[in-house]
Amino acid sequence: MVVTKLKKNDEIRVIAGKDKGKTGKILKIFKETNRVLVQGINFIKKHKKPTQNDRQGGIVQEERPIHLSKVMLLCSSCKKPTRVGRKFMESGEKIRFCKMCNADL
Ligand SMILES: [Zn+2]
Structure with a gap:
């Protein structure tokens, strides 16, 4: 486990992967897996089955945690x-x- 210097609400920039160059705010830090959940970064599309409340179902977008090695703190x-x-x-x-x-x- 790596101790990260990043904190919740820090502004970061993605430096690798499909979201390279994008910036966002840290929503959550997962210390066990060295990942951070960042607002607006690393969206995946999920197919949702129709439910009682949502008869349409369809595709929802969801943010997934991204590895710490792919982000850098953006200095305020x-x-x-x-x-x-x-x-x-x-x-x-x-x-x-x-x-x-x-x-x-
Ligand atoms: Zn600076």
């Missing part, structure tokens, strides 16, 4: 995909920073 300051650094404040508080522009994240 320099707007570039970046690696995240960690540093300790004098207070002992751990903060994240952008390795491109050094802004706190």
Whole structure:
């Protein structure tokens, strides 16, 4: 299990796969599988059988978690995909920073 520096609600950019270049917000992190669920990314089409409430059935689109290696954090300051650094404040508080522009994240 890899400890990710990403957090829920972080803005990320997809750097590999069919959604390469797209950006989205992290909805959920799956630490066990090293995947993140990102809003609007990695949609799959699912065929839905007709049910009592939905007699039509048809095709629904659903987001699937994407592997951490395929995303990079998008810095809110320099707007570039970046690696995240960690540093300790004098207070002992751990903060994240952008390795491109050094802004706190
Ligand atoms: Zn930055």
